[in-house]
Amino acid sequence: MVPLPDVPSDTLKFWLSQEHHHYLRPEDRDFPAPLKEINSAPVHLYLTGHLSLLQRPMLAIVGSRRASTQGILNATAFARALSQEGLTIISGLAIGIDAAAHRGAMEGNGQTVAVMATGIDRLYPSDNQALAQQIAKQGLILSEFDFGTPARPWHFPHRNRLIAHLSLGCLVVEATLDSGSLITAQLALDQGKEVFAIPGSIHNPLSRGCHQLIREGAKLVENIADILNELPEPNGKTGENPASPQENFPLESTHPTFPSVECLRLWQNMGELPMTLDRLAKQSNLTVSQVALMLTSLELAGHVAWISGGRVQRLVHSPPGFP
Numbered sequence: 001m002v003p004l005p006d007v008p009s010d011t012l013k014f015w016l017s018q019e020h021h022h023y024l025r026p027e028d029r030d031f032p033a034p035l036k037e038i039n040s041a042p043v044h045l046y047l048t049g050h051l052s053l054l055q056r057p058m059l060a061i062v063g064s065r066r067a068s069t070q071g072i073l074n075a076t077a078f079a080r081a082l083s084q085e086g087l088t089i090i091s092g093l094a095i096g097i098d099a100a101a102h103r104g105a106m107e108g109n110g111q112t113v114a115v116m117a118t119g120i121d122r123l124y125p126s127d128n129q130a131l132a133q134q135i136a137k138q139g140l141i142l143s144e145f146d147f148g149t150p151a152r153p154w155h156f157p158h159r160n161r162l163i164a165h166l167s168l169g170c171l172v173v174e175a176t177l178d179s180g181s182l183i184t185a186q187l188a189l190d191q192g193k194e195v196f197a198i199p200g201s202i203h204n205p206l207s208r209g210c211h212q213l214i215r216e217g218a219k220l221v222e223n224i225a226d227i228l229n230e231l232p233e234p235n236g237k238t239g240e241n242p243a244s245p246q247e248n249f250p251l252e253s254t255h256p257t258f259p260s261v262e263c264l265r266l267w268q269n270m271g272e273l274p275m276t277l278d279r280l281a282k283q284s285n286l287t288v289s290q291v292a293l294m295l296t297s298l299e300l301a302g303h304v305a306w307i308s309g310g311r312v313q314r315l316v317h318s319p320p321g322f323p
Helices: 009-016 051-055 069-084 097-108 126-138 155-166 181-190 205-215 261-269 277-284 288-300
Strands: 021-024 045-049 058-062 088-091 112-115 140-143 169-172 194-197 304-307 311-314
Touching (some): 009 021, 051 140, 058 069, 058 097, 058 155, 058 181, 069 088, 069 097, 069 288, 088 155, 097 126, 112 126, 169 181, 261 277, 277 288, 288 304
Parallel strands (some): 058 088, 058 169, 169 194
Antiparallel strands (some): 021 045, 304 311
C-alpha cells in the first residue's frame, strides 16, 4: 500500500482541480517505469505541465550554478540543438547551467522537464519564477516532495537521482570538483548510462569536474554529433550523424543542420575570409552577445571554427546551392 501524501486531502484536491496539475503514485499507468527501479523509489510525484513528456527520450544537461558566460552559451546551444534532434532536455531548475539548458530546449522544440528539490509549490531559487512558469506551459515540472517542503541540502541528491534515472544519459557542461552535478553524472554512470562532458581551460576551476569525468570514462564532447552517435534515436535506431544538408533549401525555413534561420543568415554573411567577433557583429547589425550565441550554435553544428587571433572561419562544407 503506497502511503498517501502528508497533506490535507482538500489541499490536494484543490491543487489537482487546476489545469495541467497531476499527482502520480507507482501503481498509476503514467508513473515513470525507471523510477520504480530505484531502491528508495519516490512514493508519489506532483507534476505541473504536459504529462506526455514522461514518455519522451530525455537527456540530462547539468552543471555549475556559478557558470561562466561561455558555459551558459554552451548549455543553451547544446540544449537547443539536441531538442531539435528529438530529445527532451531534463535538468534541475537551478540558476546557471540548469536554467540555460531549460531555456535552450524551449528555444528548440519547447520540450523540457524540470525536477525540483522542494515542494512543487515552493520554487527555489525564486529568481527562476518566470522560467518555471514558462516550463509549466511548454514542458513539465515535477517533485517528489510534499507541498510546502523548503529547500534542504539533502534534497538535492534526491532530486539528482530522479534526473539520472529519467534520462538516457547526462551532459555536464561546467563543474567544479565539488559540484552537485557530478552526483547526477555518477548516478548515471552507476546505471550504465552514457555520460558526456565538455572540456575547458586547465586554468578554469569550472572545467576540473568535467576533466575528472573524462578521465573516468565520460565521453569528451565538442559537438552534438558526439552525443547523438552514442544514444538511441527517438525512433529507436542507433545514433548516426545528424542529417546531411538537403538541396534547394529555402532561406525562409530552417535548414536541418542549422540551428535557426538567423544562424544561417549569419553564416552566409561571413564570406570566405576569417573575421573577428566585433567585425561580424557590426557587419550583421547585431550585438556582440547575439553573434556570440549564434556562433556557438554554428560551431556545435560544425559550420564554423575559431582560429588564431580570435577570428572565426566559415567552414567550406556548405549546403548545395549556397556559396
